[in-house]
Amino acid sequence: MTNHQDRAPGMDVDLLQGSTSPWRGLLLAQESWVALSILVLGLIVSFIAPTFASAGNLLNVFQNACFIGIMALGMTPVIISGGIDISVGSILGMCAVTLGIVLNADMPLAVGIIATLAMGIACGVFNGAIISYLQLPPFIVTLATLSIGRSLALVLTNNEVFYEFGQATASIIALGGGYTFGFPNVVYALIIGVIILHILLTMTRWGRYLYAIGGNESAARLAGIPVDFIKISAYAFSGLMVAITAIFLVGWLGAVTNSIGTGYELQVIASTVIGGASLNGGFGSALGAAIGAILVEVIRNALLIAGVNPFWQGTFVGCFILAAVLLERIRSLRR
Amino acid sequence: MTVLARLEHIVKDFGAVRALDDVTLDINHGEVLGLMGDNGAGKSTLVKTIAGNFQPTSGSYSLDGQPVHFSGPAEARRHGIEVVYQDLAICDNLTAAANVFLGREMMKRVGPFKVLDHKGMNRRANEIFKELKSETRPAALVNRMSGGQRQAVAIARTRLSESKIVLMDEPTAAISVRQVAEVLALIRRMKDQGLSVILISHRMPDVFEVCDRVVVMRRGRKVADKPIAQSSPEEVTGLITGAIQSA
Numbered sequence: 001m002t003n004h005q006d007r008a009p010g011m012d013v014d015l016l017q018g019s020t021s022p023w024r025g026l027l028l029a030q031e032s033w034v035a036l037s038i039l040v041l042g043l044i045v046s047f048i049a050p051t052f053a054s055a056g057n058l059l060n061v062f063q064n065a066c067f068i069g070i071m072a073l074g075m076t077p078v079i080i081s082g083g084i085d086i087s088v089g090s091i092l093g094m095c096a097v098t099l100g101i102v103l104n105a106d107m108p109l110a111v112g113i114i115a116t117l118a119m120g121i122a123c124g125v126f127n128g129a130i131i132s133y134l135q136l137p138p139f140i141v142t143l144a145t146l147s148i149g150r151s152l153a154l155v156l157t158n159n160e161v162f163y164e165f166g167q168a169t170a171s172i173i174a175l176g177g178g179y180t181f182g183f184p185n186v187v188y189a190l191i192i193g194v195i196i197l198h199i200l201l202t203m204t205r206w207g208r209y210l211y212a213i214g215g216n217e218s219a220a221r222l223a224g225i226p227v228d229f230i231k232i233s234a235y236a237f238s239g240l241m242v243a244i245t246a247i248f249l250v251g252w253l254g255a256v257t258n259s260i261g262t263g264y265e266l267q268v269i270a271s272t273v274i275g276g277a278s279l280n281g282g283f284g285s286a287l288g289a290a291i292g293a294i295l296v297e298v299i300r301n302a303l304l305i306a307g308v309n310p311f312w313q314g315t316f317v318g319c320f321i322l323a324a325v326l327l328e329r330i331r332s333l334r335r
Numbered sequence: 336m337t338v339l340a341r342l343e344h345i346v347k348d349f350g351a352v353r354a355l356d357d358v359t360l361d362i363n364h365g366e367v368l369g370l371m372g373d374n375g376a377g378k379s380t381l382v383k384t385i386a387g388n389f390q391p392t393s394g395s396y397s398l399d400g401q402p403v404h405f406s407g408p409a410e411a412r413r414h415g416i417e418v419v420y421q422d423l424a425i426c427d428n429l430t431a432a433a434n435v436f437l438g439r440e441m442m443k444r445v446g447p448f449k450v451l452d453h454k455g456m457n458r459r460a461n462e463i464f465k466e467l468k469s470e471t472r473p474a475a476l477v478n479r480m481s482g483g484q485r486q487a488v489a490i491a492r493t494r495l496s497e498s499k500i501v502l503m504d505e506p507t508a509a510i511s512v513r514q515v516a517e518v519l520a521l522i523r524r525m526k527d528q529g530l531s532v533i534l535i536s537h538r539m540p541d542v543f544e545v546c547d548r549v550v551v552m553r554r555g556r557k558v559a560d561k562p563i564a565q566s567s568p569e570e571v572t573g574l575i576t577g578a579i580q581s582a
Contacts, residue, residue: 203450205440208429212437215426222424223438224409282428 030276033327034291037320038298045302052305059184061301062294063252066186067245069293071264072271073193074241076289077201077234079272082214082281083131083138085238088268090149091123092261095246097153099172100162100256109168109175117243123149124239128232146265153258163255176251186248190290193241197286210234214281270317271296274324283328295320339364339499339531340385345394347380354380355391356555362500367522367532369542369563372552373575378535381552382502385533386418387411398499417493418502425477425488432460432473435491463491467524469517482510483517490521500531507541519545539568551575551582558582 046053071088078085098119102112127145131138165172178185201207209230212220221227250256273279274295275288299316340362347355355377362368362385372378383389384396387405396403398414405411408418425434436456443452460473469487471480477488486506493501503522507515515538522545525532536542542549542563549566551559551574559566559574559582566582573579 199450205442205451208433208437208440208451211428212426212433215428216424219424219426220437222420225438282426 030324030327031285031288031291034274034276034288034295034324038291038295041295041298041302045306049305049307052302057301057305061297063184063186064301065294065297066184066190067249067252068264068267068271068296069190069290070186070193070241070245070248071238071268072275072289072293073190073197073286074238075268075272076197076275076277076284076286077207077210078138078238079269079277079279080201080210080214080281080284081231081234082217083231083234084269084279085124085127085142085235086139086265086269087123087127087142087145087149088238088242089261089264090146090153091120091239091242092246092249092264093153093258094123094149095120095243096250096256096260097156097162097258099246099250100165101156103165103168103172104162106166107168109171112165112168112172113247116247117240120239120241120243120246121236122239123242124236125232127239128235131235132228132231150258150262157256157258159258161255161257172247172251173254174251176248177254178251184252186252189244189248193244194286194290197289201284201286206230206233211282214278214283267293267296267317270321274320276324276328278328292324337364338362339399341395341397342385343395343397345381345384345391345396347384347389348392354555355384358394358552358555358557360550360557360560362531362533364531365526365529366547367526367534367545369546369549370533370535370552371537371539371542371549371571371575376552376575377555378552379504380555382418382504382533382535385411385500386416386502412496415497415499416502417496417498417500418504419486419489419493419506420504425485427478428476430457430474430476431464431471431480431484431488431491432457434477434488435460435463435473435495437492439495459495460491463494466494466528467491467521469521481514481517483514483521486510486514486518487521490525498530500533501525502533502535504535505537506534507536507538515541539571542571543568553577 042052051057071092075085075088095116099112099116102115103109123145127142130136130141175185180188201210209220209225212223212225213227213230217227249260271292272284272289273292275285275290275292277284277288296317299320300313303313303316304310338361342358342360345355345358346353358381370378370381380389384391387408387410390404403414426437441452441455441459442449443455457473464471464473464487467487467490469484471484471487477485480488490501506518510518519541522532522534534542534546546563549559549561549563549571550557551571553575558580561582570579570582574582
């Protein structure tokens with residue numbers, strides 16, 4: 001940086017008034033790259049198979065992306081803090097099973113929702129507490145809870161499928177599968193989630209401390225930040241978002257199987273990383289996670305509609321993950 | 336010069352190891368004190384005792400004539416004792432202003448909520464950088480900054496509160512020659528503002544350029560304590576290695 005630039009008129013003013021978040025400029029770049037990929041991919045596929053661009057299909061893509069997207073919103077604070085939560089698929093299973101059991105016992109929907117949210121938060125707090133207080137690596141801890149959660153879902157359901165939701169049957173299906181103003185309800189959940197998480201990350205101490213912990217955990221401790229509490233809350237937030245996903249997903253599917261959510265963790269982490277979150281911690285955004293989820297779903301859907309053998313899906317998603325990580329590396333070199 | 340902090344007959348034992356052996360030391364208002372010694376000589380233990388990380392096994396410690404017993408660094412900080420850590424304790428992914436205010440963020444009220452006051456923090460950080468005459472921009476990310484600017488960020492943190500003593504642990508250890516000059520200028524500016532600075536360093540030229548007084552530690556004992564003008568790099572080297580017993 002030369003003196004000449006430093007003294008450029010208006011520069012200081014611009015920096016001082018320039019809104020809020022420092023990482024914004026950087027992440028906007030990643031987000032716009034992903035948005036561009038979605039656009040280019042969409043245009044190419046529309047030429048090959050015009051049905052892709054039909055309103056019905058696009059809505060379908062968006063709705064599918066929302067389930068992964070909401071979970072990716074939950075994953076974002078965890079990854080920003082330098083952690084990872086690979087148990088989200090199993091937590092989804094636990095939450096869905098909880099909802100199934102409560103509603104199957106003819107409880108009102110509100111009770112089912114509260115129980116589900118509580119289960120999600122409890123699973124997250126469990127992960128976070130072990131990671132923070134026992135100082136164990138997040139990958140291993142959540143690998144263990146991935147296994148435990150899926151197994152408990154089997155134990156609790158005794159391999160039964162729930163599709164009777166008692167008095168709440170109509171309302172849960174209306175909530176998860178219904179539309180408001182022409183869009184599926186879950187779409188609104190994602191949009192509200194993006195706005196809330198964006199505010200939390202850029203305008204609150206909680207968000208600031210997550211970035212600080214991800215950037216330099218010992219510095220955060222020296223600055224007097226309650227590192228353990230913030231980490232636990234990040235995992236709890238992830239659990240909460242998984243629980244919200246579970247409620248919409250169960251309503252949409254109309255049934256709870258104990259395998260619900262199996263393998264979701266990879267798509268969720270892929271979405272978050274493609275959206276610009278760094279697995280080293282310290283970077284990530286709400287909008288990025290949501291856009292990343294849309295890209296992953298567009299790839300899957302586009303391949304399907306273009307008549308490509310679905311076995312190729314993983315290869316394409318994997319290539320985009322590599323591209324996203326490379327992009328991040330290039331950006332960090334230029335920093 | 337008046338005495339700001341006084342350590343008398345400080346002993347610190349770690350099990351059978353005596354890390355500090357009967358150390359008596361005055362820290363005066365507005366002076367830069369160079370603290371030198373080989374690895375394991377007790378510099379770090381002494382600094383950590385001053386900063387409240389360690390409680391002395393015996394001996395007394397007073398600030399402005401009042402005896403103090405710090406239970407931890409947070410309490411010492413409330414008494415105006417700040418530490419600039421060797422690894423700088425900075426988050427690379429945050430802006431300079433975010434680092435300066437880390438853990439002490441300014442908040443503003445928006446309706447029923449309290450949110451981060453980004454503008455206020457940038458403005459205040461900018462004022463501090465101007466005071467330090469550092470060309471550090473508050474809204475720039477730290478990972479793009481030079482070693483000197485990073486030091487300015489770390490030092491700016493100590494200026495948020497009414498600090499009296501700033502302990503600097505090897506601030507010039509891992510930076511280029513030009514940046515060393517920048518850091519030494521920062522230290523002089525702190526002194527000009529009436530702060531006492533304790534500079535722990537292995538670099539003889541830095542100590543002789545910026546310090547008023549030099550204290551040499553060897554094997555837990557204070558072996559020299561004299562005005563810098565009355566010493567020489569040769570003498571200090573001899574004191575550190577033990578070739579000269581005391582001065």
